Amino acid sequence: MSLDARAIYVTALRNTHAVEMQALQIMERQIERLQHYPEMEEALRRHVEETHGQRQRLEDALSSLAESPSTLKEGFLGFVGNLMALGHVPAQDEILKNAYANHAFENFEIAAYESLLVIADAAGQGGHTTGFRQSLREEEAMAARVRELVAPTTRRYLDLTLAGDKADR
């Protein structure tokens, strides 16, 4: 059985949608817990808003093809889940692990959208790419912001920890 470009595209849309749903969970979990890192919290809150728009673009593309998002947890998500499992274990350096994982996650999403754009074109759905380019720019901006925050976050972590305070989140 050979896959046609449309089937490949539908799978790519579902995978990317699953990634965005996972992104929302991961970010919301961090936002709930963050106390000492307001810049990270603000970046996450803003990106949660953007991510709802990204999710909607993917859902719109799927419904234009009379398809719907997958409800299955796929192997694809397993990879991301493992990456983010880092953030599950409460530890004094939880904030550092989350900062690294957020950086990795945004870059993962950048690759997913670069790939989706190529697949959309191959499937003759170039009309969808304007929205996905917007999503890609948002992921790039968030990746850059998270990277910018790694050093100041680490400095605050050090200051709090060396003063004997809790610094984990």
Ligand SMILES: [Fe+2]
């Ligand atoms: Fe993102």
